[in-house]
Amino acid sequence: xxxxxxxxxxxxxxxxxxxxxxxxxxxxxxxxxxxxxxxxxxxxxxxxxxxxxxxxxxxxxxxxxxxxxxxxxxxxxxxxxxxxxxxxxxxxxxxxxxxxxxxxxxxxxxxxxxxxxxxxxxxxxxxxxxxxxxxxxxxxxxxxxxxxxxxxxxxxxxxxxxxxxxxxxxxxxxxxxxxxxxxxxxxxxxxxxxxxxxxxxxxxxxxxxxxxxxxxxxxxxxxxxxxxxxxxxxxxxxxxxxxxxxxxxxxxxxxxxxxxxxxxxxxxxxxxxxxxxxxxxxxxxxxxxxxxxxxxxxxxxxxxxxxxxxxxxxxxxxxxxxxxxxxxxxxxxxxxxxxxxxxxxxxxxxxx
Amino acid sequence: xxxxxxxxxxxxxxxxxxxxxxxxxxxxxxxxxxxxxxxxxxxxxxxxxxxxxxxxxxxxxxxxxxxxxxxxxxxxxxxxxxxxxxxxxxxxxxxxxxxxxxxxxxxxxxxxxxxxxxxxxxxxxxxxxxxxxxxxxxxxxxxxxxxxxxxxxxxxxxxxxxxxxxxxxxxxxxxxxxxxxxxxxxxxxxxxxxxxxxxxxxxxxxxxxxxxxxxxxxxxxxxxxxxxxxxxxxxxxxxxxxxxxxxxxxxxxxxxxxxxxxxxxxxxxxxxxxxxxxxxxxxxxxxxxxxxxxxxxxxxxxxxxxxxxxxxxxxxxxxxxxxxxxxxxxxxxxxxxxxxxxxxxxxxxxx
Numbered sequence: 161x162x163x164x165x166x167x168x169x170x171x172x173x174x175x176x177x178x179x180x181x182x183x184x185x186x187x188x189x190x191x192x193x194x195x196x197x198x199x200x201x202x203x204x205x206x207x208x209x210x211x212x213x214x215x216x217x218x219x220x221x222x223x224x225x226x227x228x229x230x231x232x233x234x235x236x237x238x239x240x241x242x243x244x245x246x247x248x249x250x251x252x253x254x255x256x257x258x259x260x261x262x263x264x265x266x267x268x269x270x271x272x273x274x275x276x277x278x279x280x281x282x283x284x285x286x287x288x289x290x291x292x293x294x295x296x297x298x299x300x301x302x303x304x305x306x307x308x309x310x311x312x313x314x315x316x317x318x319x320x321x322x323x324x325x326x327x328x329x330x331x332x333x334x335x336x337x338x339x340x341x342x343x344x345x346x347x348x349x350x351x352x353x354x355x356x357x358x359x360x361x362x363x364x365x366x367x368x369x370x371x372x373x374x375x376x377x378x379x380x381x382x383x384x385x386x387x388x389x390x391x392x393x394x395x396x397x398x399x400x401x402x403x404x405x406x407x408x409x410x411x412x413x414x415x416x417x418x419x420x421x422x423x424x425x426x427x428x429x430x431x432x433x434x435x436x437x438x439x440x441x442x443x444x445x446x447x448x449x450x451x452x453x454x455x456x457x458x459x460x461x462x463x464x465x466x467x468x469x470x471x472x473x474x475x476x477x478x479x480x481x482x483x484x485x486x487x488x489x490x491x492x493x494x495x496x497x498x499x500x501x502x503x504x505x506x507x508x509x510x511x512x
Numbered sequence: 513x514x515x516x517x518x519x520x521x522x523x524x525x526x527x528x529x530x531x532x533x534x535x536x537x538x539x540x541x542x543x544x545x546x547x548x549x550x551x552x553x554x555x556x557x558x559x560x561x562x563x564x565x566x567x568x569x570x571x572x573x574x575x576x577x578x579x580x581x582x583x584x585x586x587x588x589x590x591x592x593x594x595x596x597x598x599x600x601x602x603x604x605x606x607x608x609x610x611x612x613x614x615x616x617x618x619x620x621x622x623x624x625x626x627x628x629x630x631x632x633x634x635x636x637x638x639x640x641x642x643x644x645x646x647x648x649x650x651x652x653x654x655x656x657x658x659x660x661x662x663x664x665x666x667x668x669x670x671x672x673x674x675x676x677x678x679x680x681x682x683x684x685x686x687x688x689x690x691x692x693x694x695x696x697x698x699x700x701x702x703x704x705x706x707x708x709x710x711x712x713x714x715x716x717x718x719x720x721x722x723x724x725x726x727x728x729x730x731x732x733x734x735x736x737x738x739x740x741x742x743x744x745x746x747x748x749x750x751x752x753x754x755x756x757x758x759x760x761x762x763x764x765x766x767x768x769x770x771x772x773x774x775x776x777x778x779x780x781x782x783x784x785x786x787x788x789x790x791x792x793x794x795x796x797x798x799x800x801x802x803x804x805x806x807x808x809x810x811x812x813x814x815x816x817x818x819x820x821x822x823x824x825x826x827x828x829x830x831x832x833x834x835x836x837x838x839x840x841x842x843x844x845x846x847x848x849x850x851x852x853x854x855x856x857x858x859x860x861x862x863x
Contacts (some may be wrong), residue, residue, distance in 0.1 A: 163600070214795075258528045269713035277749045299792045301827060308795060349699075367779035407826050425819075428717040440755055440780055441649045444658065475758050476651060 197258035202267030214308030252337030296401035297342025348442035365433035457487035553585035565658030580746030601685030647692025652755035697791035
């Protein structure tokens, strides 16, 4: 129930605001929270730390050593020659990977699939232990180059340390919410790494304009910001990802308003990070993928943006699957991993 | 009048800028007259390069492009020697041959060779239906980024005795070509190692004024062809940045619809503006060996370039920055000889 309630609030945050404005602080979690991590990890799961040169030197002082959950087919250690496809999964905002795993039970999901004859590795990196509780899987001097972490450092580490089918056709990239955003962004900007792409309830697809709540966030101190609600902190995390400014301590980003007045240059930088605005220059990159999949709940406040993505894909002749399911932003997350994400990659990744 | 908002002001200045850009380019073209092939020791040829990246574009722009290639004087006699390569992107409204007529690439390269600075110089043509590709990636104009960064580089490395490595590849351009230089350097790291943007255009997000621009919505091809350059540049920008395969006959979206501003299109234009793109490409730019930006003090694009300089400083991106006595076009042949070629001589690997 606690889980459902938290996700309910998360959904409300997205639904009300699409990460734009803040709901009343009293309605928000007081800090990163949500599902509890697993008390005991499944036998087929490795929890490793991956050092990322791409993240070294970020201005927030976030760690460049990233916790990564690696869920292996149960026979991985017995069958010492076999190589497997890999699904990379990027989680959403406000939670860390342990909490997401506490909800999704990745190890169990991979074991269950292996029993059905579908063997693959699932890799879920942490993107939630940053100063503002989410990396946006973006690239900026303030947060570090998370795109480089995923596409180079993490893929490099996994291919070196596990028996993977080390080729794009056998690598999938998927994610939920902020992770769905990261999935599309990385798919557009970094072709030739992954072969199939799946965005679940992706957030942050549209460019936004300045709204009334932004002038309030402008006045926050670091301390106030770290206690701010979900919507406000999501906006702060976005600024760290998208409008970095090394000369502007203590946050090291430019905010959407200055003395309450909208800043067009900053708004433009945010637009340049919005997948719906980025897409037209990445059509050829997206055409290189074997499969593209979008899914979104009918009660999710982000449905309009995801319908726009579906429409744009169709407009540009990008073959893709699009599914709307009965649900909100996150309460069916664990089920969707099993009936949406995993079957998509089983169908679309090369197994040899 | 004093209540005019900032957006409108920016839109107006943006349109003024384009009108002046168009005017100056046309004037330069008239003064220069017909293209003149350079004489001298460097050998100048125009070849044709087919680009897979440009195939199937909706405007029907040719996927086989004219490319001017200048080989250094020693190329014919030093049969095993390999050379660094400078790729040079022309500006809006005039093709590569017209630029050669003004700048005289062969003469410039001969002069550099006399100082011991030998390069292969490659100047591709990117004229399109509306007068310039913006060196962008669009289903309507074609993927000109891919043409430059991949197909052209591969062709040149295959056909000529190049030093086929990033350390020996430079990318430069003027105006729209300066824009293309910065954008391609951001989006395609690991191809070029040094870049030089001269009087780069289009660095800030393009704006719209519905009061004057709504009329573009109903223009026919004939009317656009007869219209002033500021109209043509709007169509060039829209075909490069906001292509729409479902919107014939031009396959593009303008920033107004029924006279109302379409914010989604302005967002797409912002996503193509280097000053808006830069913060997410700091890693790419820091990976370069050398960057130069220059602009004339009387250039109407001065402020945008000042902003780019400020951004690079802000992010600790090492670069050369020069404001010189000149306007958008009058010093380009001189700057190419006295500044751009020496810059590449200083930074490109020669072996």
